[in-house]
Structures are given as C-alpha cells and as structure tokens.
Amino acid sequence: MKVNLFSCVMSAILLFASSAMASNLVEVNDTISTKKSEGSERNVMLNASDANKPREIQIGLPSEDVNVYENGLPAVYSSAVHKLSTHWRSDASLGEVGLMNPSESAITTGNIAYSVNAFSKLGQKEFKGVLNYHTNHFGWQNVDMNVSGGIGDRWLYTAGIYQNFDPGSFAPKFENFSDRTQLYHAGLTRLFNNNRGKFSVIYKFSKSSALGSMINAAPFIYVGDGSVKEIPGFKLGTSSYAPEGGRFQYMDVMDGKMKSGRFGDFTDNKAHEVAMLFDYTFRNNLNWTLNAKFMNAPEANYVDFGGSNISEVTVADGLFMDGSKDAYTGLVEGRRTWLHFGKVKNVLLTSELKKKVGNHDMRLGLNEWYYHLDYHSSSFQWIGTVTEYPQILDRREADGSTDKFRGFNELSPEYTKGYENKLAAYFTDNWQISPKFNVYYGARLEYYRMSADQIPYGRYAGFHIGDTHQYTDNEGNVLSTEKIEPHKVVKDKLNYAATAQFTYKITKNFGLTADGTIATRFPRINEYAGTGPTEEQYKRVTIPLLRGGLFYQNNWMNLTSMITYISKSNNIDQQNVTKPGTTQSKTTLLIYDIKTLGWTTSAEINPFKGFHLHALFTYQKPTYNNYFIKSPFEGVPDLNANGNIVKEIPQVLAEIDPSYNITPDLRVWLSFRYFGKTYANLTNALYFNGRWETFGGVNWKVNKHLSLGATVVNFLNQKGASGTINGAELLSKEEAGKFKDHYMSGNYLRPLTLEFSASLSF
Template identity: 65%
Template sequence: MKKVTFSCLTLATLLQLIPSNGNAANIQVNKKKTNRTEMKQDTIPANSTKKESEEGERNVMLNASDANKPREIQIGLPSEDVNVYENGLPAVYSSTVHKLAAHWRSDSSLGEVGLLSPSESAITTGNIAYSVNSFSKLGQKDFQGILNYRTNHFGMQNFDFNVSGAINDQWLYTASIYQNFDPGSFDLEFTNYADRTEIYHAGLTRLFNNGRGKISLLYKHSRSENPASYANAAPFIYVGDGSVKEIDGFKLGTNSYVPQNGSFPYMDVRDGKMKTWNLGNGSENRANEIALISDYRFRNDLLWKFNLKYMDAPRANYVDFGGSTISEVTANDGFTLSNGDPYEGLAEGHRTWLHVGKVKNFLITSELNKTFGNHDLRLGVNEWYYHLDYYSSSLQWMATVQNYPQLLTSTTTSSLDPTLTGQRVQTYGYNELSPEYTKGYENKLALYFTDNWQVTPQFNIYYGGRLEYYRMSADQISASRFPGFRIGDFTTYSKEEETGNIIATQRSIHPAKVVKDKLNYAATLRAAYNVTGQFGLTADGTVATRFPRINEYAGTGPTEEQYKRVTIPLLRGGLFYQNDW
C-alpha cells in the first residue's frame, strides 16, 4: 500500500491533508531493547536503540528570529559550538567558519529529531551542552512521500520534499530536496535573497541477516548564500526602560542598513593587494558529504554501531558587520557624500570582517552496547579529524544613518605610504581589527563508557566517563595587528609626534606552526528515585575539561601562560513528575 503525505504551511497555517508517516508509533518501538529491522515496521529508524539518559523525540525549538535554524540554548557554560548531530556525528564539526545553517536544516530528510542532555553530550562528544540529535530517514516497506511548502507575505517560498520506500525485501531508499527562497523583510539591492539555500539528500540501505543489521550509504550536497546573517542590524534609540524607538527615516524590520551597491574595497591579508569584495556572493557556502551508518545485533544480544562521514566544503565564506556609536557630524568634520557634497547629520562608524574558508573533516564514532543483568553498558570511541584552511581581512568605514546608508568619504593616511599624505577614501584601517589566518588540523581521539544501572525498580543510577586525546597542528600568526597588517616582508611608516619626522619600520609577518597535545576528560553521575509511580527525585553532576580549539586564535591567540585547561562543572537537582502525555 502506498502512502503519501502532503502538508502546506501558508502564513503560519498548517494544512495536513493526509496523516503523517507514523513516526510517533515507531518511537515506542525504538524504546524497546531490540535492533531487528523488520520490514513490517512503517519506518526503519536510523538509531535502533537509545540510551535512557537521552531525551527522546522532542519538538526542538527553532530560533525565534529564524525558522530555519536550531535554537541555541545557553546554560551559562562554555560551549564548543552550535551543537547539532546527525546520525551520531556533528552536522558540521565547527560552525565558526562553516555555518551550521548552510549545511543542515530540520527538513523532511530526517526521520527523528531529539535532544541530548548536557551530561550525555559531555560523555559522547566532550561538550557540556543541550544538543540537537537528529537521524536520517532511511526508508520503509511502503512508499512514502512528503511535501512541505511554506510562504509568507514578504515573498518567501520554502519547498521541502522527501520520497522513501523499499526496492525489495533487502533494499531501502530515500531522497530529499530542500529549497529555500527567502528575500527577507526588506530588499537587499545587491542580491535577490536574504537566504538562498538548497540541500539534496540521497541514500540506500541494505538490510541483512533477517533484520539483525543494516548498513546505509548517504550522500548530501548543500549550497547556501545567507546575507541575512549580517544584514539584520539596524539603528535605533534605546529609551532606557527596555524599549526602543525608531530613528527618524528608518523603519525597523523593513528598511535595510546595508549599502546598496554591496561591495567594498579591502586589503587581502595574505598578500596586501587591494581587492573588491562583493557581498552578493561573499557569504556563499558549498559542501559535499558522504556518510556510512550501520548497526548489527549479534546473537548474544551485543549491539555494534559504526558511523562515519567525510565532508568537503571548498567554500565556507561569511561576513561580520560591527557598529559603533552613532554621532552627529557637521560640515567641519570633513565628511562628503559620493557626489562631493558635504554631509551633515547622523553618521556611524562600521567595522567589517570578510571571512574565507575551506573545510574538510573525517569523523568516526563506534559503539558497543550490551545488557548484563540490571546494567546497560556502552563502550564507544570517537575519531574526529578536522582540517581548516581559513583567513579573514578587516576594514572600517563611515556611513550615513538611513535606509540604504551611503558610504562617507573622509581624509586619512595610509601606514604603507612613505609620504603619509592625506587621501580621500571611503574605507580605511585595513586589517587593524584582528584579521585571522589558520591552516592546519585538529584531531580528537576519545574513549568513553556509560552504565545505566537499575539498582531497584524505584532507584536508577547512570554514570559514565570519557578520556580524550586532543592534538592541534596549524600555521597561525601571533604578531600584534596594526593598520596595513598583512603576511609578508614590508615597511610601514609613522610620524614622530615631537619632530614630525617620518619613521620607517621593517615588518616581517609570517605564519608559524603551533602544535598542542593535550588530554581532556569528562565524567557524569546521575541518580533518580521514584517515590511513586509518577513522582520522584533526581540529581546529577557532570564535569568536563577542554583546551582552546583551532578556531580560537583571533588576534595574537592565547599565550602559553593563557593556554590552560578549562574545567566546566555542572550540578543539577530537582523533582520530576511523569504523566501520560
């Protein structure tokens, strides 16, 4: 029997025409101690067993400001990154350069989306954080089709389509297309969309040995341009009571605070050459990923899971905008518009960072799980390799405060000019503000275990530990930044205040190898006691350690004295009440 699901969400109204694919029923099946992937099931889940400490399928909240990105839950502790996992592996290893929303969306390719508790995340990943835990839809006996369509009055259109089913009794398939055309709530004159993202999935699954195991080969391609990540800033007046009011001539939410032409002259930090950055394609991300996920339950009830993936992102670019205090300028300040007319009115200084990256990673997670009496034991290993080729350049500029601000021209000198003659420019301060350069890798090799011990029918103890060998080896720049900073051998010039003489300073800026070999650890202990069938007490404690990561070297980076282990403790306790819903 074929079953097709079609849903349409228009102006926040969901129309469900046919019942959904029945995943809710499968959640109950998944909670049983079994891994047998019977063809009679409606859906073949990617994770056939789940630890008691994991949160089950949840309606994970999305960002209030963006319906396409996961909500970041801040719990007051240092976090590795935006924590989203797909089939037991990071959706993106680090969102610092290759943004999560460029490669992962909560779309119809997923059969299940849940939440990892901070203690579970600390043991299995080394990071204390609430983490989104998602699993791909692999296929099922009957054909299923899902089409979700969303739109809004600004012209956004979102298409999310998946088909899945069985080729025969041993082979399953899945394929998905995600297309987002979002112009935003205001027009960006240099591009058509504030978020243009396309993601494609395809996968084959082989069932074997009478349903005792399965192995899936999954492919993903993503391409995303997301100017909205930097274009959502806007000027306003802070009243002081928690509210804001609009500046005359600028409508919050419907006016743009990005220049119309969308391009800037900048100095490339790698060679010192002046180039032009186009914001239209300066936030482009592209990536290809192939994943192998498998599990097998042996006749002695030992469950083995083995997941790996390789991802290559040859373009991982983005832009950061920063502002400063808005001030009133007059003609005496010397600012002019592009037509040469003197400017008087509100003006703001802007800081901009232009990021260019290439990312590769190879990730493996494998686990063994078996029950011995009242103990549910798990032994796991992570081998996560991440390669980063990344640099950023920075600049500063002054602009009017209005819809589509205009860049203002002012007089400044360049530290690379031997005469230090004043020049009329629109952008200045090149690479003064923490430009970065990193080329190298980091590797995390970790061994972890957990035990879910049902001491009595009322009393449960969950504990675990993790030991991680962390290695980083990368070319980075430790020299202090200054106007005109770049890689290479060159001369800068400055004027002595007392005499007015011009002083030449020889510069030699080159990346140097930084190598770190460190051990991190994590441990957790949780106890829960049911006073009644529904009411009980619970308490848990978790501790994890970490050292600065490869992406945490902005500016000069941490000195050897600053490069110390950070210990992150988490203690929780409270009451719980379980109900039927």
C-alpha cells in the same frame, strides 16, 4: 569568528519531521525516573533570531557553537567557519530529531550543551513520499521533498531535495535573497542476515549563500530605561541597514594587495559529504553501530558587519555622499566589515557497542574525529549614514583625493591553517538498581592533537602576511621590528569528561534527582585564528555542572524543580573594544572565568483530554570572574568586570507552551518565551528590558495525504532590540546617563511574520 546557552530542566526529546516551524511536533512525557535522556517538547526550531537554524537553549554560559549531530556525527564539525545553516536544515530527509541533555552530550561528544540529535530516513519496503511547502507574507518560498522505498527484499533507498528562497523581511538590494540554500540527499541501504544488519551509503551536497549579520543590525534610540524607540524613517525588522550598492575595496590579509568586490559575492558555501552507516544486532542482542563520513567544503565563506558609535557630523568633518559637492551633515556611524574565507575538510567516525545485561543498559563508544581548516579573514572600516539603505561616505582630503574605505585589517583579521584530531573512548551505564532507584553514569577520555599555523602579532592598519612592521612607543621610539609570517603551534593533550545521575522515588509519585557532570578541553584551532593564547595563557578549560532537586509525577502532571550550578574556567574571547564616544577601536584577547547559579522549575501538564501545557521558569545569576581588560585607549580606565552579570544572558527565563487538539486532526498551539533584563555591555552600564518572544499556530490534518498549517511569529509585534550595543563595550556606569535618548545600533527581533505550510504525503 564569532561564536549562549542555559535552562536546566529535566525535559527534552523532540520529534519533528518535515516542518521547520513545528507543524509536526510530537510531545513526549518526561521520563526522569528511568531514562538517561531528558524529555519533553522543547520547540528547538522556533527561533526568534533566525528562521533557518535551531535556537540555542541556554545553560548559563556563552555559546561555544550550535551543536547538531546527524547519525551520531557532527552535522558540521565546527560552525565557527562553516556555518551550520549552510549545510544542515530540519528537512524531510530526517526521520527523527531529538535533543541530548548536557550530561549525555558531554560523554558522547565532549561538549556540555543541549545538542540536537538527528537521524536520517533510510527507507522502508513500501514506497513513501512527502512534499512540504512553506511561505510567508514577505515572499519566502521553501520546497522540501523526500521519497523512499524498497528494491526487492534487501535494498532500501531514499532521496531528497531542499530549496530555500528567503528574501528576508526587506530587500537588501545588492542581493535577491537573504538566504538561498540548496540541499540534495541520496542514499542506498543494504539489509542482510535476516535484517539483523544494515549498511547505508548517503551522499549529500549543499550550496548556500546567506547574508547573516550584514542585515541583522539596525539603529535605534536607547531611551535610557532599558527600552528602545525606532528612529524616524527606520522600522526595526523591515528596514535595511546594509548599504544599497554593496561594492567595496579591501586589503587581502594574505598578500597585502588591494581588491574589490560586492558583499553578496563573498557568502558562497558549497560542501560534498559521503556518509556510511553500519548497524548490526548479534544473536545475544549485542548491538554494534559504526557511522563514518567524509565532508569537503571547498567554499565556506561569510561576511560580518559591526558598528561603533553614532554621532553627528558637520561640514568641518569633510564627508561627502557620492556625486555631491556639498559636505554631508547629519548622523553617521563608523561601520566595520570582516570578509571570511574558509576551506574545510573532515573525516569523522563514531562506533558504539550497546547491550542490556540484567538491570544494566551499557554502551561503549569510540570517536575518531579529524578536522582540517584553511581559513583567513580581512577587515576594513567605513562611515555610513544612519538611514535606511545607508550611503557610504567619502572623506575628501585637501589634495582632492577621496577615502571611502580605510582601516584595512586593523580590526581582528584572522588566519589559521592546520588540523585538530579527537580520538576518544567513552562508556555509559544506565543501571536500574531497583524499581525506585536509578543510576546513570559514564566517562570519556579523549586524546586531542592540534597542529596550526597562526600569526601571533598585534594588528594595525595595513596588516598583512609578508609585511615588515615597526612597533613604537608613544614617543615614536622603535620597540621592535617584525616580519608578519605564520608560526606553527602543535599541542598534544588529554581531555576528559564524567557524569553521574541519581534518581530515587520516595513514593509512587514523588522523588529526588541529582547529577554532576564535568568536561574539560584545551583551546581549539579556531581560537588561534586571532593572535591566539600565548604559552602562558594556554590553560585547560574546565566546565563542571551540578544539579539537584525534586520531581512529582501523576497521570496528568509532571513537575521538576532543580538547583543548578555551572561554571567555565579560562574562557577565550576576542573582543573589539571601542573608545566611548568615538569610532576608534582596538582588538584584544581576553581569557576569563564564568559561573552561574540557577533555579529551574518545569512542568508538563495534561489537565483534560486534548490539552497539554509545558511551563518553565528559571532564575540564574551568570557572573564574570578574573575578567580584566587593560584599556588600549588613553584617558579610558581599565575595566575590571569581576562580579558583573554576563552580557546577553538573562537572569530570568520563562516558557509557556499550551496546545489543544480541538479534534484528533486539528491542533492549535502557542509558545511564549520570556527573556528577562539583559546587559548590553561588559560594564553592565546599559541593558535591555525583558522581552517576550511569541509564536502561535494551527495544524490541520485534512486527510491521510494532506496537512495544512499556519504560524504567526512575534504575534505581539515586539520591536525590541537584543544582544549588545555597538561601541559601548567600555562605557562606564557613570557615563551611562549621557546615553539617554542616544542613537545606538544593535540586533533586533524578527518582525511579525505570517507563515503558511502544506505537507503532501504519498
């Protein structure tokens, strides 16, 4: 289970309805002086890595999850197993989508992160319908429809359907679509007491199959100066690095039995959800909301691919393509595959009381969130050619036997079954002390209980539940004999969060702002799916966030500049590390700290009628602390990463988002995002140069019923890679020079894509 976040700007509330590529974005000016929510357009659905989920807005820490809330409840409780994009999309069933800042999110959810905050359409007295259609030049077809209205004076209804047929930017061959997702919604609302109250019941069914990381990696030539080149015959973004046939064998970690299958058959996700929403405003203007939902996902499955080093083999290595009598010679890569099987249930409830008393806007809230997880994964390894649609090679032994798949469950097979429960109370107050001075503060106290079965043993080839294994030293002496079986872990802990934000206007246009937030938690159930932390390693995770700066506002510009500090202690990470220059890998559990100091300046500018510009610049320095890896390989030194820049997180970030309304009904817009130099491994020996992610489009409201749009993704047609480089985890800086013009593999940007949309309102 694999789970980056920064950009601390005093901005953010985004409203978008039907278009997943921002055809209906509404700009909201920053309200730094009086509101607790940060506000401006953040284009959260413009994602250069994945078209089907919000982008992760960075806050200087590795991401724990993609945080999306619908009607005050998590869209999925955790995306570690049940992936967000399999159950939630920005579709026509949503009436409003906004963005919570990290401080607000910490109090209401317990997580410090920018969080998408969505609300369902419930209906209205008059009938309304919307039909959205999207396509692109690769053959993507997306249909999204919602109808809503009233029945008499006291009933409202809503119903929607979402259908996604996405072949991706190349044909995977073993599956028709890279993403095939279906969502169905239906809801009924009862109005009562002269519309002071309403009660809604909403049913949702999701069915999704997505190939994900199976098709998101590619080989390239690492030039040595931070840039990459395409290898001959392989186009980044439009060539497939997934095997053509898609069939494999694996050992089931649950019983040790050998089984077979196709990659595309292990990506099924299904979920049923029933939500109940209650909202009532008393005559003294006290507002009470109580939202609850039950969700059952009997299938929450996905497949992960990984890689190691790319090398050249000779006849002596004894590798053969299917049906060939001659040994294969050429480039190969050791490939890894993880098959993830999950069953998820949750019961979630959030209730809030809100009331404005004088200069105080107060809120008292309650979370009761229960999450049950039944999850395991199996892993295996294989060797593939470094070509488009790679061939899986056989290793033929002297006795004539063949070995195509190997290393069964050697690399981080996982298992956990149990539950976690969060019972939390929180309080916030937005206090307008004077026209110039505003204070927002809040606190959260959470009782956390976890009960989980785990298998806390080192992994090895042939690992499975029920096996009896002998651990030996280098001389072959038996150190211990263990039967592999689940162990129960039970934890009862208290977590807390607190925030305080101050805004003071020195003059009509100029002022000061500062805030501090702290949130804590203990290791979660998904962090026990591997070997898990031992009792000595089980420690409180603490995340403090401090910000302070200046703002300037007038009738055409809103400027904010802030210094930010954020850190995280006891971060848990399970790493597969590779011996440099080989395909030999081991799994290790790491617990370390991260801290980031940054400076962010953000501006919202409206210099003349019809034109709007959002601009942001961030400089940050995220570094590791207490990060030590004892090398599991002979001849490879231990790694002390203290002071190293955190991999995958850039030190420089910039956003430039201009838009212009040529007429009230015709809008053109661009979005430029710059991500500076990022390190591609733990030792900071390898890195990727800065890159631009670019989007542009035009939206035309033809009439009150029809809107048309066109979007270009990656219009600069950048071919860069991103993320980490497979097999380079422990590569030292002294060895980096050896990798000039070296073949490697990793992730890449979405290719240049032309998208078209039409929206029909009726």
